[in-house]
Amino acid sequence: MTAEERERSIAAYVALGSNINNREQYLQDAITALNQEPGIVVTGLSSIYETEPVGYVDQSAFLNMVVQIQTVIPAEDLLSKLLDIENRLGRKRDVRWGPRTIDLDLLLYGDKQLTTPDLIIPHPRMHERAFVLVPLSEVLYERQDAAFEFISANLEKLEGKEGVVLWKKAQ
Numbered sequence: 578m579t580a581e582e583r584e585r586s587i588a589a590y591v592a593l594g595s596n597i598n599n600r601e602q603y604l605q606d607a608i609t610a611l612n613q614e615p616g617i618v619v620t621g622l623s624s625i626y627e628t629e630p631v632g633y634v635d636q637s638a639f640l641n642m643v644v645q646i647q648t649v650i651p652a653e654d655l656l657s658k659l660l661d662i663e664n665r666l667g668r669k670r671d672v673r674w675g676p677r678t679i680d681l682d683l684l685l686y687g688d689k690q691l692t693t694p695d696l697i698i699p700h701p702r703m704h705e706r707a708f709v710l711v712p713l714s715e716v717l718y719e720r721q722d723a724a725f726e727f728i729s730a731n732l733e734k735l736e737g738k739e740g741v742v743l744w745k746k747a748q
């Protein structure tokens with residue numbers, strides 16, 4: 578990315594999830610693929626968390642994390658790149674919320690709000706998913722801005738709620 582592009586780039590946050598072997602390798606490959614896209618630089622990584630499956634529970638545990646990027650790619654095109662990377666890494670779509678080699682969700686794109694048939698920003702289910710909010714708050718923490726306040730408030734609401742995942746940091 579050129580200095581001029583960096584100057585006008587937007588901070589975006591992408592959630593990664595994998596629950597088919599080798600989960601850590603899929604996360605790594607997705608991060609590498611993101612960083613190799615022209616117009617995207619990876620600028621921050623959360624820890625990797627091992628999480629119990631939420632929603633469709635009859636599947637193996639996930640590894641989840643959140644990546645911060647700077648990008649000059651418009652949001653709709655960025656989503657296409659994410660879907661393209663999922664496909665390249667062998668993602669099959671059969672069971673909704675079912676097992677996946679890699680899932681890439683666009684959480685936030687600057688302060689943009691958008692609702693189209695293919696893309697909703699902020700991601701409509703992020704505020705109810707501890708497996709997203711915990712790693713997101715980790716990468717947002719340094720900024721201590723409005724987004725961080727919002728995420729922390731939602732996280733507090735989730736605490737102690739029945740059925741919410743048990744957390745442990747993956748080894």
Ligand SMILES: Nc1ncnc2c1ncn2[C@@H]1O[C@H](COP(=O)(O)OP(=O)(O)OP(=O)(O)O)[C@@H](O)[C@H]1O
Nearest residue numbers: 673674680681682683684695696697698699700702
């Ligand atoms: N912010 C977003 N990030 C990613 N996909 C989105 C977003 N908003 C809408 N979508 C749409 O959701 C579609 C389905 O995505 P996907 O198959 O990854 O869903 P899922 O991960 O199984 O479930 P969930 O959407 O609850 O995370 C995508 O093809 C995309 O068009």
Ligand SMILES: Nc1nc2c(c(=O)[nH]1)N=C(CO)CN2
Nearest residue numbers: 594628629630631639674708
């Ligand atoms: N723990 C966990 N559970 C899930 C996940 C995920 O990434 N982590 N993704 C889902 C579909 O978006 C459904 N359930």
